[in-house]
Amino acid sequence: MQEIKNAIDEVLSSKLIKAVISNNKDKNAEYRKIGINLKEKSNGEEFYQIEKFTQKQVFHENISEKELNDKFMEFMEMGYRQADIWSEGINFNIKISKKGKVFIGKKRTDNSSVAQKTKQHNKKKEYILKEGMDIQPLIDLGVFTKDGKVVNSKYDKYKQINRFIELIDHEIRKQNFEELTILDFGCGKSYLTFVLYYYFTEIKKINVNMIGLxxxxxxxxxxxxxxxxxxxxxxxxxxxxINGYRFNNKVDMVITLHACDTATDYALYNAVKWNTKMIFSVPCCQHELNAQMKPQNLSILSNYGIIQERVAALMTDSIRGNLLEAAGYRTQLLEFIDIAHSPKNILIRAVKGNISEEKKNKCIDEVEKLISEFSFNPTLYKLFREDGII
Structure with a gap:
């Protein structure tokens, strides 16, 4: 290990800009590779950002320059056999043989462009609803000041609203819609409905007929x-x-925000019955399955009330997602807002599409196995079965 430490000391004798640590001798190691990047805050203060890459995710950690040497050594001791380093004026390459022999290569080069790129941190996000826009609903909601600036204490709300708009915009920009009929179930005080109307008419220039219920x-x-x-x-x-609402014209989009418990199921059912093109649903208060939950073989999930409640809520939305797929919708369950702000952070986005019969059958089979294991009787499953949708 002393050889590795000496190599790291040599590398860090010049200012590190970027490093990629890879090639772990353990093929089942938790992280495929680890990145280290020099970053700069808006006040000019420098720090290092660690990126740990698994097969599907990346985890971040920020450290100071004082911590860099110890962290670098810690990573190399985890079994990685290669490190590529970009420093001021020098590129380094560390390789460790199977027998533990350390080789270090050096090449002088100008890394100023690399430094400029890696230092960019928290690049200002381009929101769809930008500061300076005259969006009266956001002013009345207290998110914008009268001159269109975001109120500091409402910045999280501003991001949440933009996130919802982005999830809709992701589908809208795939087609050139000239007009849309939109139903908003359980609209409440409707500030988000008003913001959506602004987005469709003022930003996307789409002629919309929008109804809040x-x-x-x-x-x-x-x-x-x-x-x-x-x-x-x-x-x-x-x-x-929502349960008994009737609408005789075509519906292009159905929105449900925090429709409580089975109200979400009736909204989804109506949306499918109307052959709606797009569905955006943020469920709330999933009590139904929690009350029914009687596991046959997995009683551990019902031993603790808080675990049962959360698992039942996740199962509820998993069932909804599968049933929408079985009904012919390409369905995603997405993070609506950061879970730190609210546990009700899942949005169901379903878009009418071509789903194979094999996929539909698989989705139904998965739902029925879950129903059998936990003695569930989900409302949406009953509605779809009784109406011949699945």
Missing amino acids: DLKEDVIKNCNEIAKRYGYKNLRFEMGD
């Missing part, structure tokens, strides 16, 4: 007054229950 008469009255005040002529709000 809620059970509270005072909420519906207030939202219609706000829509009129904003001049959103093709946005209206109606009072109604």
